[in-house]
Amino acid sequence: MRKSTNQKAWWLVAPVLLLVAFNAFIPLMTVVNYSLQETFGDNVFFWEGVGWFEKVLRSERFHDSMLRQLLFTGMIIAIEVPLGIAVALSMPRKGPWVSVCLVLMALPLLIPWNVVGAMWNIFALPDIGLLGYSLNSMGFDYDFTQQPVSAWMTTVVMDVWHWTSLIVLLCYAGLCSIPDAYYQAARIDGASGWAVFRYIQLPKMKRVLTIAILLRFMDSFMIYTEPFVLTGGGPGNTTTFLSIDLVKIALGQFDLGPAAAMSLIYFLVVLLICWVFYTVMMRNEEQ
Amino acid sequence: MSRIEFKDVRHAYPPAAGQAPVYALKEVSQVWEDGGAYALLGPSGCGKTTLLNIISGLLTPSEGSILFDDREVTQLPTTERHIAQVFQFPVVYDTMTVFDNLAFPLRNRGMPEPRVRERVAEIAAMLDLSDRLQQRAAGLTADGKQKISLGRGLVREDVNAILFDEPLTVIDPHLKWQLRSKLKELHQQIGVTMIYVTHDQVEALTFADQVVVMHDGAVVQVGSPIDLFNKPKHTFVGYFIGSPGMNVLPCKLEQGQPVFANNLLSSGYPVDTDLSGKLEIGIRPEFVSFCDDGIPVQIEKVEDLGRYQVVTVKHEAEQIKMLVGEDQAIPSISPQIEFDPGNLRIYCDDWAVEPQNA
Amino acid sequence: MAIELRNVSFRVGAETHIYETSLSLEPGQFNILLGTTLSGKTSLMRLMAGLEKPSSGTLWANGEEVTGVAVQKRSVAMVYQAFINYPSFSVYDNIASPLKVAGLPKNEVDARVREFADLLQLTPMLGRLPNELSGGQQQRTALARALVKGAELVLLDEPLANLDYKLREELRDELPKMFADTGATVVYATSEPLEALMLGGYTATLNEGRVIQFGKTSSIYRHPENLESARVFSDPPVNIAAIEKRGDTAYLNNSVSWNVPPELATMPDGHYKIGLRPHHLSPDGAGVEVEGEVQIAEISGSESIVRVIVEGNNWVSEAHGIHSYEFGQSVSFFFDSSRCMYFDANEMLIDTQR
Numbered sequence: 001m002r003k004s005t006n007q008k009a010w011w012l013v014a015p016v017l018l019l020v021a022f023n024a025f026i027p028l029m030t031v032v033n034y035s036l037q038e039t040f041g042d043n044v045f046f047w048e049g050v051g052w053f054e055k056v057l058r059s060e061r062f063h064d065s066m067l068r069q070l071l072f073t074g075m076i077i078a079i080e081v082p083l084g085i086a087v088a089l090s091m092p093r094k095g096p097w098v099s100v101c102l103v104l105m106a107l108p109l110l111i112p113w114n115v116v117g118a119m120w121n122i123f124a125l126p127d128i129g130l131l132g133y134s135l136n137s138m139g140f141d142y143d144f145t146q147q148p149v150s151a152w153m154t155t156v157v158m159d160v161w162h163w164t165s166l167i168v169l170l171c172y173a174g175l176c177s178i179p180d181a182y183y184q185a186a187r188i189d190g191a192s193g194w195a196v197f198r199y200i201q202l203p204k205m206k207r208v209l210t211i212a213i214l215l216r217f218m219d220s221f222m223i224y225t226e227p228f229v230l231t232g233g234g235p236g237n238t239t240t241f242l243s244i245d246l247v248k249i250a251l252g253q254f255d256l257g258p259a260a261a262m263s264l265i266y267f268l269v270v271l272l273i274c275w276v277f278y279t280v281m282m283r284n285e286e287q
Numbered sequence: 288m289s290r291i292e293f294k295d296v297r298h299a300y301p302p303a304a305g306q307a308p309v310y311a312l313k314e315v316s317q318v319w320e321d322g323g324a325y326a327l328l329g330p331s332g333c334g335k336t337t338l339l340n341i342i343s344g345l346l347t348p349s350e351g352s353i354l355f356d357d358r359e360v361t362q363l364p365t366t367e368r369h370i371a372q373v374f375q376f377p378v379v380y381d382t383m384t385v386f387d388n389l390a391f392p393l394r395n396r397g398m399p400e401p402r403v404r405e406r407v408a409e410i411a412a413m414l415d416l417s418d419r420l421q422q423r424a425a426g427l428t429a430d431g432k433q434k435i436s437l438g439r440g441l442v443r444e445d446v447n448a449i450l451f452d453e454p455l456t457v458i459d460p461h462l463k464w465q466l467r468s469k470l471k472e473l474h475q476q477i478g479v480t481m482i483y484v485t486h487d488q489v490e491a492l493t494f495a496d497q498v499v500v501m502h503d504g505a506v507v508q509v510g511s512p513i514d515l516f517n518k519p520k521h522t523f524v525g526y527f528i529g530s531p532g533m534n535v536l537p538c539k540l541e542q543g544q545p546v547f548a549n550n551l552l553s554s555g556y557p558v559d560t561d562l563s564g565k566l567e568i569g570i571r572p573e574f575v576s577f578c579d580d581g582i583p584v585q586i587e588k589v590e591d592l593g594r595y596q597v598v599t600v601k602h603e604a605e606q607i608k609m610l611v612g613e614d615q616a617i618p619s620i621s622p623q624i625e626f627d628p629g630n631l632r633i634y635c636d637d638w639a640v641e642p643q644n645a
Numbered sequence: 646m647a648i649e650l651r652n653v654s655f656r657v658g659a660e661t662h663i664y665e666t667s668l669s670l671e672p673g674q675f676n677i678l679l680g681t682t683l684s685g686k687t688s689l690m691r692l693m694a695g696l697e698k699p700s701s702g703t704l705w706a707n708g709e710e711v712t713g714v715a716v717q718k719r720s721v722a723m724v725y726q727a728f729i730n731y732p733s734f735s736v737y738d739n740i741a742s743p744l745k746v747a748g749l750p751k752n753e754v755d756a757r758v759r760e761f762a763d764l765l766q767l768t769p770m771l772g773r774l775p776n777e778l779s780g781g782q783q784q785r786t787a788l789a790r791a792l793v794k795g796a797e798l799v800l801l802d803e804p805l806a807n808l809d810y811k812l813r814e815e816l817r818d819e820l821p822k823m824f825a826d827t828g829a830t831v832v833y834a835t836s837e838p839l840e841a842l843m844l845g846g847y848t849a850t851l852n853e854g855r856v857i858q859f860g861k862t863s864s865i866y867r868h869p870e871n872l873e874s875a876r877v878f879s880d881p882p883v884n885i886a887a888i889e890k891r892g893d894t895a896y897l898n899n900s901v902s903w904n905v906p907p908e909l910a911t912m913p914d915g916h917y918k919i920g921l922r923p924h925h926l927s928p929d930g931a932g933v934e935v936e937g938e939v940q941i942a943e944i945s946g947s948e949s950i951v952r953v954i955v956e957g958n959n960w961v962s963e964a965h966g967i968h969s970y971e972f973g974q975s976v977s978f979f980f981d982s983s984r985c986m987y988f989d990a991n992e993m994l995i996d997t998q999r
């Protein structure tokens with residue numbers, strides 16, 4: 001159906017446009033500005049050109065935090081997606097337990113992110129935290145404040161706990177849209193449980209899954225609050241992911257130039273991957 | 288292939304708390320002979336889909352038992368009943384080709400691949416799908432997809448019965464007859480029991496050798512299409528089959544003969560004068576005609592339907608429909624009608640009254 | 646409302662959905678748009694309602710131009726094939742909604758809702774929600790909502806297609822009566838020729854975006870302007886065959902021939918086409934005899950529909966009596982040659998007095 005264009009709509013959108021411009025667009029342009037210039041304070045700027053970009057791209061520090069970030073994102077997607085699908089498949093689709101399950105699944109998503117970080121911090125403390133203490137008393141040598149591996153594992157588990165529900169809810173919505181007739185036909189065809197999953201459920205969930213993975217990728221790539229509250233980026237810099245590093249450079253060292261350059265590179269990487277996903281998704285739609 | 292029998296089957300869906308159960312199926316005892324072509328005909332909500340799902344095992348009846356060749360199968364799961372079912376909306380596995388779709392039930396049962404190929408080719412030829420076997424199933428039209436659904440049922444060699452749940456619903460109207468005739472052709476070729484659920488009398492009467500008419504959860508009449516048309520046992524059957532349906536008019540009995548509008552009508556057979564209850568006569572519009580000396584009526588409406596005209600007349604408060612030939616003139620001055628006695632039936636409390644000396 | 650379309654056409658991108666057409670509908674008339682699924686019926690109705698703007702041409706209502714007028718400002722009501730009701734409103738609120746939007750006083754809204762609920766036998770269901778109703782009841786709620794508005798133009802897009810066969814028959818009987826008293830112009834889209842004949846009124850036959858013919862239903866049926874119109878207004882499909890006329894005889898092939906009516910006899914010799922309605926072809930009877938190879942015989946009530954191949958053409962015979970034949974069997978069929986419709990090389994009807 002062709003909708004006729006309504007010019008009056010622009011007037012309604014104008015306030016939002018102004019707000020976005022003020023809050024997002026102008027600051028973004030400021031960052032671009034900074035990334036191309038050098039400053040020593042007192043609002044005195046020297047043209048630097050692409051110097052900062054070159055410096056950042058060559059810096060080992062940037063490579064390290066980028067690698068750490070990619071590893072982190074890769075790990076959590078590899079865990080959260082299959083786990084999310086499994087939980088969604090086992091949730092009931094009819095009956096009194098449906099609402100109970102949905103509420104339980106939604107709970108982790110409602111908690112403010114810094115509270116999540118703080119919760120897990122206390123929870124995992126090796127001496128007084130329930131998890132930390134239990135692990136140590138079972139014989140594991142666990143201290144996330146000192147050991148990089150423990151810090152990583154705790155961060156990953158925290159993220160899985162926090163965000164798997166999103167994937168569960170999205171996949172569940174996809175599953176609920178499958179008409180009963182498909183399951184009935186599969187029973188009649190003698191299909192095994194695995195065949196039902198592979199040929200009916202998974203294809204129907206494809207679109208939802210693409211959105212879920214895209215969202216998780218973007219969010220985890222930009223993760224800041226939870227790991228910062230949990231580990232502060234430590235021990236050392238073992239859990240210093242990209243945003244944490246960025247903030248350290250920008251606010252900690254007040255190196256606006258490199259920070260701005262880094263954040264733009266960061267922005268472009270996320271944009272690139274989103275674009276790839278989008279194209280793949282659109283191509284699937286056309287098929 | 289086997290003979291399917293229903294013994295005292297009743298089914299009620301679980302009621303809400305504190306409420307009495309509502310029976311979707313009330314007391315069905317029916318035999319489906321091996322190799323027969325049956326139609327379950329009735330309006331929406333009459334219980335025909337419930338009955339079909341009980342046969343296939345997708346639903347377990349709350350009471351009664353089902354037997355396949357005298358073997359109790361009531362508790363047997365669907366996969367072991369060897370039933371194929373074609374649903375209202377085509378069910379195809381989108382990610383697979385047409386070939387893989389048809390091969391799916393066979394591969395699930397561990398059939399060796401060369402035999403699978405043979406069987407799929409055989410069935411594809413019967414359904415005119417041979418040239419599309421390598422296409423992706425998702426790309427076919429609605430009738431193509433329904434053929435695939437049907438093919439998946441036919442491809443299995445151990446099928447006891449094929450069930451159809453209003454399968455032509457999504458098919459383009461001018462393609463419906465092709466699929467209808469294909470189903471009939473298949474039945475003649477393969478000879479497997481086929482049970483076809485529909486609310487469309489043309490589909491039912493065309494496809495089936497025996498039609499089971501259902502109303503409000505109960506089987507009202509079982510018979511051949513001709514029997515149902517000429518000898519409806521219940522006023523509902525008379526009303527539901529035939530377009531327009533049978534005229535049902537109140538009457539009185541005098542000396543074993545029906546009286547309508549103070550006209551003594553001959554019904555062709557004597558009936559018990561002591562009948563009490565709601566008395567009605569049923570006469571199909573095809574068997575009402577104009578005459579020179581009969582029941583006086585007023586003409587309300589004349590519809591020209593091409594091959595015949597439907598004339599709606601009124602006698603006092605009763606409306607009667609009649610079918611008049613294409614070129615036949617309709618009297619304009621004091622029209623009178625008569626009923627063909629050979630096709631007049633008497634009904635008491637909606638059930639047909641049989642002749643006394645049968 | 647007297648509706649007039651002047652040279653209206655409708656294009657979406659590169660596709661033309663409606664070719665240039667002019668149509669004039671009188672107030673209070675019951676009009677039918679007859680055509681197959683993609684013939685343009687819905688597009689035409691949307692143009693009349695004002696939901697779409699025509700790519701060219703103008704629309705007139707009661708003598709005033711309304712081409713650009715938004716649908717909310719026009720006095721239009723529409724009922725769809727899918728039963729569309731507000732799912733969270735009760736039946737009462739559903740029917741009352743257009744009146745509340747119009748700002749009518751409460752007691753008047755109540756009186757009108759009850760009046761139309763009664764007309765459509767919905768009074769016991771006024772408190773229920775649409776998903777608690779059967780299909781027929783939901784559609785009647787939609788109809789009531791359309792009627793209560795008192796719109797001057799009521800558009801019905803295959804409203805009975807999703808209903809049970811018998812329910813369709815009943816509602817079909819009642820519909821013209823319901824609208825007859827309101828004085829509204831009704832436009833009813835359908836793909837079933839039989840439905841058009843039952844409803845009466847005026848019919849426009851459509852095919853592939855073109856309005857082929859418009860006029861009183863029974864005269865369109867009996868005198869289709871051309872072969873296309875005859876095809877659209879026929880179910881089962883009309884029997885068509887090519888004939889050769891020499892002098893005053895028509896030849897189907899070397900063995901089958903008959904005398905043609907005088908109007909055709911005076912025309913030049915050559916190739917023509919005949920159209921024969923299925924119910925004029927019968928396995929018994931008299932007249933011109935043709936050989937048909939049986940494809941399938943279907944029984945409906947007390948009649949048989951037999952599809953055969955005659956001279957390479959797919960023909961259908963609709964006759965009284967139960968006939969069952971084998972696939973491939975060769976059977977003789979008869980038709981009365983005076984029932985033939987003759988079409989010239991341009992597929993236009995040659996008017997023969999019948």
